[in-house]
Amino acid sequence: MFNSLRYCxxxxxxxxxxxxxxxVVTACIIAVSLAILGGFLLIAVNVNQxxxxxxxxxxxxxxxxxxxxxxxxxxxIIRLEGVEEVRFVSKDEGLVEFGKSLGDxxxxxxxxxxxxxxxxxxxxxxxxxxxxxxLAEEIGAIEGVEFADYGExxxxxxxxxxxxxxxxxxxxxxxxALGAVFLIVTTIRLSVIARQEEISIMKYLGASDAFIRFxxxxxxxxxxxxxxxASTMALxxxxxxxxxxxQQDALIFFLRPVTSPEKLVPIFIGLILLGTLMxxxxxxxxxxxxxxx
Amino acid sequence: xxxxxxVTKIYPGSKIPAIRDLTTxxxxxxxxxxxxxxxxxxSTFIKLLFREQLPTKxxxxxxxxxxxxxxxxxxxxxxxxxxxxxQDFRLLxxxxxxxxxxxxxxxxxxxxxVIRQKVPDALAKVGLLGKEKSFPSExxxxxxxxxxxxxxxxxxxxxxxxxxxxxxxxxxxxRQLMDLFETINKEGTTVIIATHAWDLxxxxxxxxxxxxxxxxxxxxxxxxxxx
Ligand SMILES: Nc1ncnc2c1ncn2[C@@H]1O[C@H](COP(=O)(O)OP(=O)(O)OP(=O)(O)O)[C@@H](O)[C@H]1O
Ligand SMILES: [Mg+2]
Numbered sequence: 001m002f003n004s005l006r007y008c009x010x011x012x013x014x015x016x017x018x019x020x021x022x023x024v025v026t027a028c029i030i031a032v033s034l035a036i037l038g039g040f041l042l043i044a045v046n047v048n049q050x051x052x053x054x055x056x057x058x059x060x061x062x063x064x065x066x067x068x069x070x071x072x073x074x075x076x077i078i079r080l081e082g083v084e085e086v087r088f089v090s091k092d093e094g095l096v097e098f099g100k101s102l103g104d105x106x107x108x109x110x111x112x113x114x115x116x117x118x119x120x121x122x123x124x125x126x127x128x129x130x131x132x133x134x135l136a137e138e139i140g141a142i143e144g145v146e147f148a149d150y151g152e153x154x155x156x157x158x159x160x161x162x163x164x165x166x167x168x169x170x171x172x173x174x175x176x177a178l179g180a181v182f183l184i185v186t187t188i189r190l191s192v193i194a195r196q197e198e199i200s201i202m203k204y205l206g207a208s209d210a211f212i213r214f215x216x217x218x219x220x221x222x223x224x225x226x227x228x229x230a231s232t233m234a235l236x237x238x239x240x241x242x243x244x245x246x247q248q249d250a251l252i253f254f255l256r257p258v259t260s261p262e263k264l265v266p267i268f269i270g271l272i273l274l275g276t277l278m279x280x281x282x283x284x285x286x287x288x289x290x291x292x293x
Numbered sequence: 294x295x296x297x298x299x300v301t302k303i304y305p306g307s308k309i310p311a312i313r314d315l316t317t318x319x320x321x322x323x324x325x326x327x328x329x330x331x332x333x334x335x336s337t338f339i340k341l342l343f344r345e346q347l348p349t350k351x352x353x354x355x356x357x358x359x360x361x362x363x364x365x366x367x368x369x370x371x372x373x374x375x376x377x378x379x380q381d382f383r384l385l386x387x388x389x390x391x392x393x394x395x396x397x398x399x400x401x402x403x404x405x406x407v408i409r410q411k412v413p414d415a416l417a418k419v420g421l422l423g424k425e426k427s428f429p430s431e432x433x434x435x436x437x438x439x440x441x442x443x444x445x446x447x448x449x450x451x452x453x454x455x456x457x458x459x460x461x462x463x464x465x466x467x468r469q470l471m472d473l474f475e476t477i478n479k480e481g482t483t484v485i486i487a488t489h490a491w492d493l494x495x496x497x498x499x500x501x502x503x504x505x506x507x508x509x510x511x512x513x514x515x516x517x518x519x520x
Contacts, residue, residue: 004402201383204343205444206373207400209365 004211011215015191016222022190023223026183030227030275031234033176038235038271040169045258045267047162053256060136060150062122068144070120076142077122082135085125094118119146177278180227184220184282185289191216192290199291213291217283224279228272236268294452294483295319295342300351302337302507311337313507314351319485321451324478326494327487328518329504335487338504339454342485343375344368356451373401376445376482378455382437384429390416390440391425397444415447419473435466442473452483459490467493491518 016023064073070088077086089097095116099108111117124139126132132150140148192199202212243257258264295318302312312334319325327335340346341353344360353360355371363371384393394415398408416422419439429437438458445453455474459467471493478484488494494501494517501516502509 003399003404007399007402197383198385201385201396202400204372204377204379204383205397205400206369206375206448208369211400211402 008215012218015219022187026187026223027227030180031231033180034228034271035231035235037173041267049258058151060124062139062148063146064120065146073144082127082131084127087123089121091116091118091120181282185286188216188220188283188286189290213287220279220283221276224275228275232268232271294321296354298352300348303349310507315509324499325485326501333504334507339456374451376450376453378441378445378458380457380460382441390427394443394447397447415443419443434462455486494518
């Protein structure tokens with residue numbers, strides 16, 4: 001067993017050396033396809049975190065009906081469970097804020113006082129993100145509140161966007177992965193052809209099928225593995241740079257990149273396994289189709 | 294040790310049998326020549342024994358076992374008891390003499406210790422000590438074929454099968470090779486040789502099985518090439 005393993009390893013490295021450039025190209029394609037896949041996974045993890053951040057920072061806005069009892073409504077909101085902070089924005093203040101956000105306060109001239117179309121608003125912060133929808137519903141049911149809104153629009157847009165990105169990246173990754181597998185099939189096929197004579201002699205010498213096949217399987221897996229190793233290293237370096245950049249610039253809190261190893265390590269390990277698996281699949285296909293034992 | 298029982302072999306896509314209703318027995322320690330004109334079925338006989346081909350009809354027993362019925366593991370064991378020698382030597386060009394012979398043991402998963410011990414023995418038997426580091430291209434045809442024989446012998450086979458082993462050798466080398474086979478046979482290994490070398494067959498006075506168009510036409514204890 002041990003002796004056979006040593007033979008297989010030696011044979012495998014001889015083949016890898018013989019097909020050196022093809023191995024390099026194949027490993028590179030695997031690297032690129034997995035780097036894209038890995039990049040997509042990293043983006044997905046980060047987008048998820050951003051969404052969580054946005055959601056937790058979301059305020060509930062309770063729009064009041066004209067002439068509602070502001071003090072009473074404020075009281076009732078404060079007494080609801082899970083409310084952390086309540087801020088009242090009168091229609092006049094609202095108009096000023098709106099004007100500022102437009103960047104041109106003159107635009108709204110003439111809308112002051114009774115002509116103001118904006119409602120009075122309570123802005124409410126919840127103690128945690130997950131109770132926001134429930135809380136918004138309760139607040140919306142209070143008499144005098146026209147409706148309560150918590151930026152579900154923004155959240156659903158983010159989700160939509162990531163859905164699109166997911167599909168796009170998945171499509172590209174799958175195509176590249178198929179290309180990589182195909183290249184592995186070709187490389188292993190060349191190895192098989194180069195060793196055709198030796199294989200036929202081995203059969204006459206009584207070699208087992210596994211003994212003949214194993215070096216080729218190993219060769220494919222090593223190619224896949226090399227490719228992934230390169231891609232994870234490049235990806236890791238790039239991600240580190242970006243993460244460091246985002247962290248040093250005092251950007252808005254929800255753009256903080258994911259840096260916790262519990263989330264990143266599984267991605268990188270997964271990529272390495274996937275690359276090795278791709279190599280294994282490629283060589284298995286090739287062995288099945290081109291190696292007659 | 295070997296029994297052919299009404300064996301017929303028809304290759305797929307061909308109508309004429311390569312072996313036709315052949316029945317014979319070969320016992321342990323025998324030295325057998327298979328002779329006959331081209332296309333008589335000599336190579337087919339050897340392929341059937343190695344179970345490279347399966348008989349279309351009839352049964353072949355090897356050491357009491359129907360070799361058509363072997364499991365995968367048994368088939369490997371069957372083939373490992375057989376040392377094959379080829380007309381075209383089939384040595385690996387990029388390996389040295391030593392490595393070619395050692396290869397037969399590596400393939401079987403033998404340890405380096407066993408290999409270091411057995412390979413020189415086998416090379417000594419065929420008279421190639423001192424040529425270990427040569428490559429096949431640096432050897433004469435006769436020497437190359439002796440490497441082939443050493444490779445077949447190194448795993449201590451029960452039986453050596455040779456298909457026209459002298460086909461690419463001159464008269465002198467052929468004679469030496471046959472003497473080598475005789476020595477191997479005297480040490481207890483069964484030897485079966487398919488050949489056209491009538492002069493050698495006549496000289497050796499061994500059992501001769503003659504085939505013609507797949508039929509066994511003659512079987513003599515101390516035979517000659519022709520009737
Ligand atoms: N793989 C094959 N497929 C189809 N027919 C075959 C195959 N191998 C051999 N034959 C046919 O079977 C018959 C016997 O062939 P075989 O090779 O056994 O003869 P032989 O006695 O070894 O001849 P030679 O002396 O020329 O080597 C021939 O008619 C040959 O054409
Ligand atoms: Mg023949």
